[in-house]
Amino acid sequence: MTEAMHLVLIVEDDAGLQNVLRILFEANGYRVVAAGTARDGEDDARRYNPDVVIVDLGLPDRDGIEVIKGNRTWSPMPIVVLSARTAETQRLKAFDNGADDYVVKPFSSPELLARVRAVARRQARGLLP
Ligand code: CA
Secondary structure (H helix, E strand, C coil), X not given: CCHHXXXXXXXXXXXXXXXXXXXXXXXXXXXXXXXXXXXXXXXXXXXXXXXXXXXXXXXCCCEHXXXXXXXXXXXXXXXXXXXXXXXXXXXXXXXHCCCCEEEECCCCHHHHHHHHHHHHHXXXXXXXX
């Protein structure tokens, strides 16, 4: 199985950034579903069962941490936080609630892609959750 088959769910309320991420992942062979709120993100996660979720923390309706917690009640799907929040307490909170990786904005596109490949590989090896 190649990464070309992977479906990425992007939960990001900034429409411009959501578009940048969509273009980035589609250009690298991923299928993309995008949501702009925590609620839509949780609904899309259940509907599409993505291979990887990328979640912003500053969402308009709820904190992105709630998306992570919600997904973790039913799925081990890899979750990568993409946030402008750099505080250690935020990163620890994300990891302790089920995030698999944490990337700080502004981010490096090659590094984000590499981290997504890494969590997808760990998932494929049965090393996650
Ligand atoms: Ca945001």
